[in-house]
Amino acid sequence: HKASVVLDPAFAVAPVDRRLFGSFVEHMGRCVYGGIYDPGHPSADEHGLRTDVIDLVRELGVSVVRYPGGNFVSSYRWEDGIGPVADRPRRLNLAWRCLETNEFGLGEFMTWARLAVVEPMMTVNLGTRGVAEACDMIEYCNHPGGTALSDLRRKHGSADPYDIKLWCLGNEMDGPWQVGQKTAAEYGRIAAETGKAMRIVDPSIELVAAGSSNSQMPTFGDWEATLLEHAYDQVDYLSLHHYFDPANQDRDSFLASGTVMDRFIDDVVSTCDHIGAKRRSRKKIKLSFDEWNVWYQSRFTEPGDREWIESPPLIEDDYDATDAVVVGDLLITLLRHADRVSIANQAQLVNVIAPIRTAPDGPAWRQSIFHPFALTSRLARGTVLRTETAGPRHETPRHGEVPTLSTTATHDAATGQTVLFAVNRAEHPVELAVDARALSGVRLAEHLTIAEDDPTAINTPADPDRVGPRRLPPSVMDNGRCLVRLPALSWNALRLS
Numbered sequence: 435h436k437a438s439v440v441l442d443p444a445f446a447v448a449p450v451d452r453r454l455f456g457s458f459v460e461h462m463g464r465c466v467y468g469g470i471y472d473p474g475h476p477s478a479d480e481h482g483l484r485t486d487v488i489d490l491v492r493e494l495g496v497s498v499v500r501y502p503g504g505n506f507v508s509s510y511r512w513e514d515g516i517g518p519v520a521d522r523p524r525r526l527n528l529a530w531r532c533l534e535t536n537e538f539g540l541g542e543f544m545t546w547a548r549l550a551v552v553e554p555m556m557t558v559n560l561g562t563r564g565v566a567e568a569c570d571m572i573e574y575c576n577h578p579g580g581t582a583l584s585d586l587r588r589k590h591g592s593a594d595p596y597d598i599k600l601w602c603l604g605n606e607m608d609g610p611w612q613v614g615q616k617t618a619a620e621y622g623r624i625a626a627e628t629g630k631a632m633r634i635v636d637p638s639i640e641l642v643a644a645g646s647s648n649s650q651m652p653t654f655g656d657w658e659a660t661l662l663e664h665a666y667d668q669v670d671y672l673s674l675h676h677y678f679d680p681a682n683q684d685r686d687s688f689l690a691s692g693t694v695m696d697r698f699i700d701d702v703v704s705t706c707d708h709i710g711a712k713r714r715s716r717k718k719i720k721l722s723f724d725e726w727n728v729w730y731q732s733r734f735t736e737p738g739d740r741e742w743i744e745s746p747p748l749i750e751d752d753y754d755a756t757d758a759v760v761v762g763d764l765l766i767t768l769l770r771h772a773d774r775v776s777i778a779n780q781a782q783l784v785n786v787i788a789p790i791r792t793a794p795d796g797p798a799w800r801q802s803i804f805h806p807f808a809l810t811s812r813l814a815r816g817t818v819l820r821t822e823t824a825g826p827r828h829e830t831p832r833h834g835e836v837p838t839l840s841t842t843a844t845h846d847a848a849t850g851q852t853v854l855f856a857v858n859r860a861e862h863p864v865e866l867a868v869d870a871r872a873l874s875g876v877r878l879a880e881h882l883t884i885a886e887d888d889p890t891a892i893n894t895p896a897d898p899d900r901v902g903p904r905r906l907p908p909s910v911m912d913n914g915r916c917l918v919r920l921p922a923l924s925w926n927a928l929r930l931s
């Protein structure tokens with residue numbers, strides 16, 4: 435079980451875009467109500483925001499947060515969530531079949547984003563609504579003043595425009611579950627026209643078109659191609675969504691989830707470039723992987739015809755040590771594609787398939803998957819390097835033969851620090867020979883690993899640090915080379931400086 439990897443700053447992929455460390459807050463389950471917002475909780479500030487959650491969001495190193503959906507946005511009226519809270523309407527949340535009080539809305543989200551130090555990424559409703567409402571929303575948010583809607587924002591307490599740069603044109607519009615589902619041509623037209631009009635209000639914005647809900651959708655490929663035939667010139671990014679389910683497959687296949695994400699990205703890049711070539715366009719569409727995570731989706735039952743109640747808990751998955759390794763591998767995969775993937779949002783941030791969980795009257799805690807995210811966000815700086823890894827491969831029932839190791843590296847010319855990220859997908863340790871001769875004079879300063887003897891171990895409020903990173907004694911470099919032992923089923927970060 436031996437492998438080797440060469441690190442050389444000459445092999446640059448692209449700069450590390452901080453927006454790869456994004457997350458997602460939807461009005462779903464207890465993500466907003468009882469998650470980031472809970473006025474009755476002892477840690478809540480004067481805005482009703484849980485400060486213990488804000489502290490964890492900052493520790494997680496989240497850069498950009500997509501809001502307010504998700505499926506929720508497709509029947510949402512943004513103006514329900516502005517102005518005096520007492521005047522806000524109670525509505526049906528059609529996506530998740532529950533009641534929406536609108537106590538939390540746009541202004542509250544912008545206050546939270548400022549305190550959590552994250553960039554907002556706003557989604558507009560292209561399910562039940564269209565061009566006019568999207569224009570109204572961006573005028574309210576980004577126009578300085580002197581019009582009815584911008585003055586309304588000022589009246590609501592924000593003299594300065596919110597200046598929101600990133601806008602998603604609808605969500606999963608190909609999905610039969612989506613309120614206002616569209617054909618690719620219908621969606622391509624409304625996305626193009628909405629984007630065009632929004633840019634008249636604010637030419638500085640960046641626009642994300644909604645790609646397929648996942649690579650298994652029957653229209654995958656055609657959806658992207660058709661919508662881009664209509665909207666290529668208007669949009670900057672195309673979105674990808676994919677969830678990886680540990681419960682509907684064997685462990686080896688699940689551990690190879692990174693190879694599925696890898697191929698999905700390649701396929702979407704090809705489709706974008708195919709349309710670009712047909713149009714003889716010099717523009718390249720970038721990718722926004724704005725929903726990704728491990729999700730025990732096969733255990734999820736649709737809300738069905740239950741009572742209409744406020745914020746029922748939904749998909750509060752417990753994540754184990756294996757899930758943390760897979761999340762680390764998915765981040766490695768995203769970094770490897772940094773030349774085309776510029777935005778990525780783990781879904782979601784709190785309680786709903788989330789790295790952070792909260793107890794209603796108790797603490798907030800870090801799930802296992804919190805750790806690879808926080809460490810990658812902290813350590814991946816500078817430029818992504820192409821790592822050539824030679825090593826074992828193994829068979830998986832779903833995906834055939836896959837590489838046993840998944841690697842990437844980043845190099846920060848400013849600090850001289852290089853970090854090698856490596857996942858070992860096998861149930862045995864692998865000896866990795868690291869060749870860093872191109873990085874003169876470096877030593878292996880730190881070896882962090884996430885690997886548990888019990889791969890099903892989870893964190894709970896009673897034992898919140900059961901799964902987390904550990905330091906292994908760093909191997910000694912000899913003339914720019916060293917041998918590192920990667921534990922079985924492990925995520926690793928090797929810091930060279």
Ligand code: AHR
Nearest residue numbers: 460504505506605606781
């Ligand atoms: O993140 C949960 C849901 O998954 C989102 O609302 C939707 O966009 C996706 O199907």
